[in-house]
Amino acid sequence: MAMEKIENNEKAQSSFRESLPQILAVSIKNVLLLIHGMSLGFTTILIPGVSGNDINEPILLGQEEISWIGSINLIFVPLGCVFSGTLTQIVGRKKAMQFVNIPFLTAWLLFYFSTASWHIFLAASLLGWSGGLLEAPVLTYVAEITQPHLRGILSSTSTMSVTLGMLSQFILGAALDWRTVTLVNCVLPLISFCLLMLIPETPVWLLTKNRHEEAKKSIAWLRGWTSVENILEEYQELYAQIKVREEVDNSFRGILKNKVKNIKLFGQKNFLWPCLLVSFAFFLGHFNGYSPFQVYAIKIFQALHAPLNEYYSTIIVGVVQLLGTSISVGLIHVFGKRILNFISLFGSGVCVLIVATYSYVYNITDFEDTSNSITNATLTGPLDSEPHTWIPVVFLTLFGFLSYVGIKILPWVLIGEIFAVEIRATASGVSAAIGYLFGFTANKTFLHMVSSFTLPVVFWVYGAVGVIGTVVLYFVLPETEGKSLYEISEHFAGRGKLKNSVRKGNKQQYGCSNSAFEHDEKDDKFESRL
Structure with missing residues (x-):
């Protein structure tokens, strides 16, 4: 019995040591996503600052200019996403993430020293472009360094980091003016840049560039800071999967042929099917109503005569988002992506339907502008005489919580794991842009x-x-939790079928003692199920 306890303790320590470097690497990557979340939440505190509320503020924007502040960021994010995949493929995941900190820092400094309206728009555009530029490296990095049993939960922490960044701006904005907040925000890109020096590049990218020794050291680092000798078998199998050629045709004809081959990959089933699924998940996450609610929360609460002021409404929005992502991170490995997203999407749909019915019963029809540019509802019903104003508060808050339990997180998790390795970086950028x-x-x-x-x-x-999206998602969303990247890739290529059950305790690695590596005698090659 004593020997059995000792063995169990040793296994637990070994498993923890193996997982710890992956957790640390993802956590360091998440600092960059924290900065991205800060850029998204900053608009909320910027608008009041340039609307005439501060008599000491030299920049005063009109309503038309202010209307673009909240949207110009989103316009430039897809542009950054387009460049994101190419940059990631050329310089690597790690260096691409380090590079993104530079335009982030530049944008914050430009905000702080701005003296004209065009400075504000330029800085906001730069923040949006930076946010798009980070999509491919952060998503592919998680997919390529984590083991299947950790990938789901660690991928979910990405949205939590973005949400925490947004909440930080709401809290800072309540205590500091917007220029001081930008100065505080300058610290994070510097910290992120330095921390990224401590983690390795992904072994997958290193092998595609024929950097074999660095790939070995990367695997050894990610497997619990072990020696290279302990991961040689794993390295050989990963090498076989990536099919790296020692001699690359660098002639113009060879490069052109390789480019044409890569373009053709985007017309195949293993790109089109995953891209359509991710796009559908994004559609559901935005058009279930939460994205507009997040932007117009104050106006909606005012229209429904909810007993909330602007400060509390923004704090509540940030808190419920963070709570939802926290719950998702804790439960995704237990229940899987399918069940969590069914609950998330159906539950949020019911909440919105209840609020819609409430609005209809009390005849809250639309918004009309006042001289103070505060939007109020056209109210002709008996709302003021009824003690039911808590109904929209409760269900809109629950709506935000349920949205971030699943459907707002799902597409970002899927991006990192359902695309084939040959197109993962570029496909991640394109999908994020969509x-x-x-x-x-x-x-x-x-x-x-x-x-x-x-x-x-x-x-x-x-x-x-x-509600309808839940039904459609039931038929098109496979359960990827705990499954290897190879199994997922084979499913979307039409050569395999994923079961809709969560695989627990799957600790497959790139190769070491991994039965997922199978030899194909016909093609005389190995395939990895990472």
């Missing part, structure tokens, strides 16, 4: 839809998207 375009469209069309169809109808549409 997601941000959906977000921009949802936010831009909200006020127009409300004025054209009334608030209850718009909310009913959002609720229907959530």
